[in-house]
Amino acid sequence: MNTTTRTTHTGLPEDWFLRPAVARINTFLTGGSDHYKADRQLASRLLRSAPWLKDMVTINQRHRPHAVTVLARELGITQFLDLGCGLPSRWNRALERHEPALTYEAAVGVHAASRVVYVDNDPMVFALTRFLLGETATAALRADIRQIDELLNHYEIHSTLDPSHPIAVLAHDLLPWVDDEAAAAAMTALREWLPSGSAISITHASTDMEPQAMDSLVDHYAEAGITYRPRQLKQIRSLLGSWTPLPPGLVPTAQWRSGSIRCLPSAEHSHAYAAVITCP
Template sequence: MTSRLPDGYFRSPTVARVQDHLDGGTDNYTSDRDFTHDLFAAAPWLPASVRVNRAHGPRVLNCLTREYNIDQVIDLGCGLPHDDNRYLPDEVRRMVYVDSDPGVEAHARMALAERHGTASLRADLEDMPALLAAGPIARLDHGRPIGVLLHDVLPWISDETAHTALAALRSWLPPGSVLSVTHATTDTAPKAMASLTRLYAKAGIGFRPRSGQQIRDLLRSWTPLEADGPVTTASWRHPSRLHPHWDPSHAYAILASPGDRTS
C-alpha cells in the first residue's frame, strides 16, 4: 500500500530530510537545504552531532544482541535510510522500522525492509494502541525480549506525548526487553540549543532538547541498566576516544528496562 504524501510536503523542511542533509545525504530538497543553512549558522557542530548520534545505533544493536540476547528490535522514528541504520547484526532475526513521516516510510519500505525478517510501518507515537497493534509489531514474539530504539525521537514530541508513549511501551514490552534512548540536551551549548529551538519553531516544527534531569524524569518509571546514568552518545562505551574538551554529540544515551510493572 502506497502512502500519499501530503500537499506541500516538499515545500517545507522536515526533520528527517534536514538530518539527511546535515549528514551529507541526497534525500533532501531546497526547502531543507535552505533551512539547514540557518541551523548550521546557529550551531556549526550540527553535522558532527548528527554523525555521532547516528553511529550510536549500530553500537547499541551490538549491545542488545550480545549482552542481552535480543534478536527482535523495533526502530521507532527510524529516519531516512543511511549507512548506520542499514546495519544489522547477524543475530537480529526480526526488525521493524517505524516512522510517522510518509516519505520516510516509503524509503524504509524500499531500502531498509528488503532483508528477510525486516518490515516497515508508518505509525505515530501519538496513537500507541494503533502502533502496537499493527501487523509487523503484533507479529513479534511477545514471549521473548524485544529491543526498542528510540533514538532522536523524544525531542520532537511534547512532554504529554512522550510520557504516554513511554508508559504504553513499558506496559507492553515483555520481561527482559531493553529500551535505548538518545536525546538532545540543553546541558551543553544551551545558547545554541535555544537558537535551534527558535529556528525550528519558525518552521512550524517543535524541538524540545531537555536537560539530563528532565530526561531522567521522562524515564522515571523505567529501570536504568547502566550505573553511571545518562552519558553522552559520543562517550557511551568508549570514553577514551573523546577529546576531554570537545564532545560533538550534545545528546545523552540511556539504556533502560521496563522493570517491575506493578509500580
C-alpha cells in the same frame, strides 16, 4: 473557508516538498542525497546557530549500530522496534551495508535470526524503508508515537515480533520531536507493553551543554512549523521511569561505551544524552 488539505497524486500534501522535514535535514547534515531546497535552507540557518550540528547528528547516527550490538550481545535480544528510524544511511559498497549500519544490519551481525520493525511518521521515510527491506524478517510501518496505543497494536508489529520474547525499542533522537505529554505517554506505554527481559535504548537532545544555541535551534524549527523540544538531564531521566539503566547510565551520547567506535567527533559535540534501560 475550505480547510481540506489538498494532496498530490502521490497522496502527499501538495506542499510536501516545499516544507522542511526532520528526516531529510538529518540526511543533508550527514552527507546523504535525499533532501530538497527547503531542507537545505533550514539546515543552513540551523548551522549558523549551532556549527557543531553535523557532529551532533553524526554521533547520534553512529550510536545506533553500537547500541544494537550491545543489546544483542549483552542482553541476547533478537527483536527490535526502531521508532522514528529516519531515512536509511548511505550505502557503503566496500562494506556491502549501510554506513552507519541500519538496525537490521547491526542486529544480524550478532544473531542471524534477528527481526526488526522500522517505524516513522514521515511518508518518505516509510516509502524508502519499505523499498529497502527485501527481508521477511523486517517490516516498515508509517505511524506516529503520539498515537502510541494504535502504533503498538498495528498488524506489522504483531506479525513480525513475538511478544513472548524480549524486544528492544530504539527511540534515538525521537522524543525531542514531540511535546512533554506525548513523550511521557509514549515511554509509559512502551514500558507497560514490553515483555520481561526487554530494553529501551534512548538518545535525547539536551539544552544542558549550550542552552542559547539550542534555544536558537528551537526557534528556527518553530518558524518552519516543527516542534523541537531538547530537554535537561533531569527531564530526560524522568522519561526513563523506574527501569534499570545499563552502565554507564544516562551520559552524553559520545561517552556511552564509545571505546570501540572509531573516529567519533569530539564528545563535547554530543549535545544529547544516551541510555539503555532494562525491564526489571
